[in-house]
Amino acid sequence: MFDICIIGGGIVGLATAYQISKKHPKLKLAVLEKETSLAKHQTGHNSGVLHTGIYYKPGSLKAMNCRNGKQAMEQFCQEQGIDHELCGKIIVALNDEEVPRMKNIYQRGQENGVNCKIISREEMLEIEPRVAGVQAIHVPECGIVNYKQVCLRLGEIIQEKEENKIFLGHQVTKIRNLTTSLVVETDKQQIECKHLINCGGLHSDKLTKLGGQKPPAKIIPFKGEYFELKKNAKHLCKNLIYPVPDPAFPFLGVHFTRMIDGTVECGPNAILAFGREAYGKFDLNLKDLLESITYPGFQKMAIKHWKMGWGEMWRSYNKGAFVKALRRLIPEIEASHLVSAPAGIRAQAVSPRGALVDDFLIEDNNRVINVCNAPSPAATASLNIGSTIMAQLEARI
Ligand SMILES: Cc1cc2nc3c(=O)[nH]c(=O)nc-3n(C[C@H](O)[C@H](O)[C@H](O)COP(=O)(O)OP(=O)(O)OC[C@H]3O[C@@H](n4cnc5c(N)ncnc54)[C@H](O)[C@@H]3O)c2cc1C
Incomplete structure (x- = not known):
């Protein structure tokens, strides 16, 4: 019998286990x-x-x-000797029409207590000499880290306590609610626990259902594809260069990111993935795809945003169009500078009314807490999301 069982060995599940274990050893x-x-x-x-x-x-x-989580993540990385760097980023207004939207973001930054400043084109060029644009927001406190490395360390710390256990290769297939406990069945064995936390990411809605609750929204998988700058083009981007995002979408637009290992990634775009784990360009999970496209919420969203959706699809299958989008930020970029890099898939909750759920969504149901929407910046925020979930649990344990 475990006190708490957490489904999901991604950063949200691990950060939650870490926070609980630290406070309630x-x-x-x-x-x-x-x-x-x-x-x-x-x-x-x-x-x-x-x-x-x-x-x-x-x-x-x-x-x-995000604010508290970033601070906690930086502290964790410092304590654990995990490479990270506050390299700063710029959010670039490419023309005068984008300036008011850029200023709105700056205003939000001020309200959220972010250290940021509007800079002129000249100041921008001192930070990123190859960038286009008329003005930018400089955010010096923005940073980079390898979240997989963070997870591996979190996993080690959690298991330093003998009673704790991480069961790898255990897929949850069924959840049974008993009067005073829950039985979580996996494809290998069953585990009994008093409380359950679902941090299942791309499968969190299905796990919510397995736990006997109706998910408030459906997870629609949105793929994010990347290119990587070849060695001879890496000098074109020093740190992090972002466009001004479209406020109608929770995605940030294709951008340049220097990773902590020194590579520079370009992307990600945002297209419907043809399966919750269909990472390859031609990967398809027919069942997942049918579930997505027959969901009324998806259909409503698709009608509303069809133009944006087709544009993203076109860029996905046409490298020239992707390069064109990148060139708006760095005009010197050419197709020959880029090689494909592995894609990611975002778990984005979409409501039955067709809205992309913007905020994190955590539902608390008696013995089960379901993390129903934890898209970006949930990796940054994970240690604080973990503390928030722990506070919800504390009321009962
Ligand atoms: C392309 C992309 C770029 C992003 N960039 C950033 C960024 O720069 N900064 C940032 O802060 N955030 C970023 N994010 C968001 C961030 O990565 C996610 O918000 C975060 O990783 C979510 O973590 P998670 O633990 O909820 O999900 P996941 O990492 O997906 O983990 C969920 C886990 O649950 C497991 N699972 C699912 N079903 C079952 C089951 N039935 N039984 C057992 N296990 C199960 C899965 O195998 C998985 O390991 C990005 C996301 C993407 C996709």
């Missing part, structure tokens, strides 16, 4: 992960940015958890 924890290693999905396929919280609505869960 007497509790016995189990983490169930279907893959044979940690951080195999969103967490292991992301941009590795320590977001500052500049974009998010003041007072939202994203804003609060």
Whole structure:
């Protein structure tokens, strides 16, 4: 019998287990992960940015958890000797029409307590000499880290306590609610626990259903494809260069990210993935795809945003179009500078009314807490999301 069982060995599940174990060392924890290693999905396929919280609505869960989570993540990395760097980023207004939208983001940054400043083109060129644009926001406190490395260390710390266990290669297939406990069945064995936390990422809605609750929204998988700059073009981007995002979408637009290992990634775009784990260009999971496209929420969203959707699809299958989007930020970029890099898939909750759920969504149902929407910046925010979930549990344990 475990006190708490956590489904998902991504950064949200592990950060939650870590926070609970740290504050309540007497509790016995189990983490169930279907893959044979940690951080195999969103967490292991992301941009590795320590977001500052500049974009998010003041007072939202994203804003609060991102600010506190970033601080906690930096502290964790320092304590554990994990490479990270506050390299700074710029958000570039490419023309005068984009300046008011850029200023709105700056305003949000101010309200969220982010250290940021509007800079002129000349100042911009001192930071990123190859960039286009008329003005930018400089966010010096933005950083980079490898979240997979963070997860591996979190996993080690969790298991330093003998009673805690991470079960790799255990896919949860059924959840039974008993009067005073829960039985979580996996393809290998069954585990009994008093409380359950679902941090299943791309499968969190299905796990919510397995636990007997109706998910408030459906997870629609949005693929993010990347290119990487070849060695001879890496000098074109020093750190992090972002466009001004479209406020109608939770995605940030294709950008340049220097990763902590020194590579420079370009992307990600945002297209419908043809399966929750269909990472390859031609991968298809027909059941998942049918589930997505027959969902009324998806259909409503597709009608509303069809133009954006087709544009992204076109860029996905046409390298020239992708390069064109990148060239808006760095005009010197050419197709020959780029090689394909592995894609990631975002778990984005879409409501039955067709809205992309913007904020984090955590539902608390008696013995089960379901993390129903934890898209970007949930990696940055993970240690604080973990503390938030722990606070919800504390009321009962
Ligand atoms: C392309 C991309 C770029 C991003 N960039 C950033 C960034 O720069 N900064 C940032 O802060 N965030 C970023 N994000 C968001 C961030 O990566 C995610 O918000 C975060 O990783 C979510 O973590 P998670 O633990 O909820 O999900 P995941 O990492 O997906 O983990 C969920 C885990 O649950 C497991 N699981 C699912 N079903 C079952 C089951 N039935 N039984 C057992 N285990 C199961 C899965 O195998 C998986 O390991 C990005 C995301 C993507 C996709």
